[in-house]
Amino acid sequence: MTRTGVNHDIAEAHGYEVRVDENGIEYPIKKGGVSTNNRVSGTCGWSWVYLTAVDTNKHYTTIDTGFELATGFAGAIYVNWGVGVIDNYGSSTKTWNDPAASVHYWHKGKGFTSSGPGWVTADVLYGSVATLYDGTICYSHGPTASAYL
Structure with a gap:
């Protein structure tokens, strides 16, 4: 079949x-x-977001996000990145405005504490971009992650 x-x-x-x-x-x-859409590819490479439950009793998780540029692309010299986080108690945005030293791999993390038990969803926001050394602008296709805290 x-x-x-x-x-x-x-x-x-x-x-x-x-x-x-x-x-x-x-x-x-x-x-x-739980979604398996944590890593999304595009013409420039791959972007991702992951939630890792650190302490479910305290409803604490880490948000890991980043990208890897495909072979043949110039390195990123500036990154403007955002991850939206939504849970049963509200929403927030984690941002990075990061000058980079012509990198092909960029990875960052931040902590998140929910106000109580329940599902948490994190999405790389559309408009999250990497500006490359040659002027090319690459944007994320919005990977998403979910976890129960």
């Missing part, structure tokens, strides 16, 4: 939502389930 896609109506009727992975392939996931 060969997989040909996802019927959105049937997925929705059975408590699933349809998401798209880094290769553009649709997949069903239980509503509220």
Whole structure:
């Protein structure tokens, strides 16, 4: 047998939502389930975001985000990056405005504490960009991560 896609109506009727992975392939996931869309590729390379639960009793996690440029691209000399975080208690944005030394790999992290138990979702914001040494501007395609704290 060969997989040909996802019927959105049937997925929705059975408590699933349809998401798209880094290769553009649709997949069903239980509503509220953990996404596998942590790493998304594009013409410039890959960007990612991960949540790592550090202390679930205190509802604390680390947010790890970054990118890797594809072979042949000039290094990034400036990064303007944002991750939006949403939980049951509100939302916040973590930002980085970072001059870089012509890097092909950029990785940063910040902590996040939720006000209580529940699901947390982090999304690299559209508009998160890396400006390259040759003037090229590369933007993230918005990877997302979820975790229960």
